[in-house]
Amino acid sequence: MTNEKWHLPADRYFDPNPTQRRVARELYESVADLPFICPHGHVDPSLFTDANATFGTPADLLIIPDHYVFRMLYSQGIPLESLGISPLGDGPAEGDHCQIWQLFAEHFYLFRGTPTGLWMAYMFDQVLGVKEKLNGETAQTIYDQLKTRLASPEFRPRALFERFNIEVLCTTDFATDSLEHHQAIRDSGWAGDIRPTFRPDDVIHLERPGWRARIDKLSDLTGIEVGSYSALIQALEKRRVFFKSLGAVATDSDGTTLTTGELTPLEADVIFQRALNGQVTRQDAARFFGHMLMESARMSIEDGLVMQVHFGSFRNQPAIGSRDWWHGA
Known part of the structure; x- marks a missing residue:
């Protein structure tokens, strides 16, 4: 028995209309050989720390x-x-x-x-x-x-990075990531341009599992005791500076709805204190995240990091804590 082979016409994604297909092909061919600039992705930076990985x-x-x-x-x-x-x-x-x-x-x-x-x-x-x-x-x-x-050797991460003609690859890194792999890439002397992207979601989504432990980690990384809303802002600003020192040019946030609403510093701190004490409500978390989106925008205006957001992704998944829940969902 002969196994079926792949058949992938070069213009399989283009419109079947001959005129539109011709225009689409011309547009594609005009950019097909340009290098890739990847401003958002989820590649593990540790893959590039070692030439033999x-x-x-x-x-x-x-x-x-x-x-x-x-x-x-x-x-x-x-x-x-x-x-x-x-x-x-x-x-x-x-x-x-x-x-x-x-x-x-x-x-x-x-x-x-x-x-x-x-x-x-x-x-x-x-x-x-x-x-x-x-x-x-x-x-x-x-x-x-x-x-x-x-x-x-031809299929090692660094080799494929060069084969694919990637000019810049940005990873996605939480505020509490150490960025040790990004530092190792720089120290290795390899010419590939791998940059972190600042994602504060792990410390501004108050209801996410493990939030309290990540606040403690943020304190350890910054040397700022994050016991108040104002300390959180200071710590995030400090981490953004560190990310920029390793080449970051953007931030990234996600959520189920793109809803913003400004809180006073006092209102924000009251919610933050409830979260620290394990008493935060869903409404608290939504209000705080909406406020922090505005704060993130303010920080981006000041430090120049491009603010990326993607919202509305809500997957049909088991409830948190059920036997079918999996970490990271």
């Missing part, structure tokens, strides 16, 4: 860290544990990456017609050189091919 196994690269992949599979009844993911970070999970890949391949048809499926088809065919379509029968052959490729 690899992406690990195919499951390490394409399944376990990719929430677009594992959420789709989970939505169709596939347990996260069987994909190598412990929902709460401390339970048992499948450790056999060949088995994880087999399960993924058997359900790869679920990605037909989705952006993830379109991207993966391109990646398999054009980037990784896998010409056969992925399914249960081809799973292990493709796994072995990918494992060999990912272990080769």
Whole structure:
């Protein structure tokens, strides 16, 4: 039996109308060879600290860290544990990456017609050189091919950064991230331009799990005891300066709604104190976040960091604390 091959016409994303397709092709060709400037992304900067770093196994690269992949599979009844993911970070999970890949391949048809499926088809065919379509029968052959490729120097993170003609790659880093990997990249002497992006969400979303511990960490990182609203503002401003010293040019925030509303310093501190005492309400958290968006905008006007926001992403997921909740959702 001959396995089906990928067929990816170069203009498959363009309008079928011949005139529009011609214009689209001309526009694309005018920019196709320009370098990539990536102002927002979620690449782990630790991948670039060592010239010999690899992406690990195919499951390490394409399944376990990719929430677009594992959420789709989970939505169709596939347990996260069987994909190598412990929902709460401390339970048992499948450790056999060949088995994880087999399960993924058997359900790869679920990605037909989705952006993830379109991207993966391109990646398999054009980037990784896998010409056969992925399914249960081809799973292990493709796994072995990918494992060999990912272990080769040509597919190391730094090599692909250069191959893809990336001029700048910005990661996304919380206010309490140490940025040690960004510092290590600079110290290594490698010429790749990897920059942090300041994301304050871990300390301004008052209801998020682990918020109190992150406030303590913010205190440790800045040397400012964050026991009040005014101290929080001082600490965030100090972290923004540090991020800029390592090349940051932007900030990033998310939320379910783009609602703003200014609080007085006293009102903001009253809410902050309730949060410190574990008594914050949902309304408190929403008001505080709306106020902090305005504060973030004020800081950006003053320090020049471009303020990025993306709102309205609300995934259909289990309730926090249920047995099916997973860390980071």
